[in-house]
Amino acid sequence: MHPIYRLLHPHFRYTMEINALARAYLINADGIIEQTFSPGKYSLELCSVAYGKLWRFDTESLPADLILRGMAVEDQAAEHGLKLTIEDYPYAQDGLLIWSTIKQWVTDYVNYYYPDASHVKEDSELQEWWTEVRTKGHADKKDEPWWPVLNTQEDLIHVLTTIIWVASGHHAAVNFGQYHYAGYFPNRPTIARINMP
Secondary structure (H helix, E strand, O other): OOHHHHHHHHHHHHHHHHHHHHHHHOOOOOOHHHHHOOOHHHHHHHHHHHHHHHOOHHHOOHHHHHHHOOOEEEOOOOHHHEEEOOOOOHHHHHHHHHHHHHHHHHHHHHHHHOOOHHHHHOOHHHHHHHHHHHHHHOHHHOOOOOOOOOOOHHHHHHHHHHHHHHHHHHHHHHHOOHHHHHOOHHHOOOOOOOOOO
């Protein structure tokens, strides 16, 4: 078993299943989202337009996301190398603790299996996987200049930390609180067919 597969498998195992179910029942044509969100059948078209304009792998890491949204600035003297622009921001505070822990674990793991850059560059299975991620998984963005290359341990550490963050900490933050946030309809109505009392 490839060591990177072994590292990523626990983080993908149920997230991939949840996302497959979402594609089958939530975001399919005439699915729950289209039936219950105000834009109706245009809901997913609007999401697709936003994805096409906004999604970039290099901004999926938590630090890059916080900086991009103006929630943090780089500051090497600050914890995690970032100074939050809103100090009481639990998503960032807790997220950076999780991000740093993931990054340390990935750093130790990668440095164990790839003691120098040549091991990263010469791992054909790793390089083919990363090519497939870019060219098949994101075929519409395969030629974008912002895709990281896997030439060094640091490159691999950043890519893996980002992937694990998105599949774990980020996914939990945006997915698992949905019912608490939107389960009480007046709190977050997706559509209203009659006036509220």
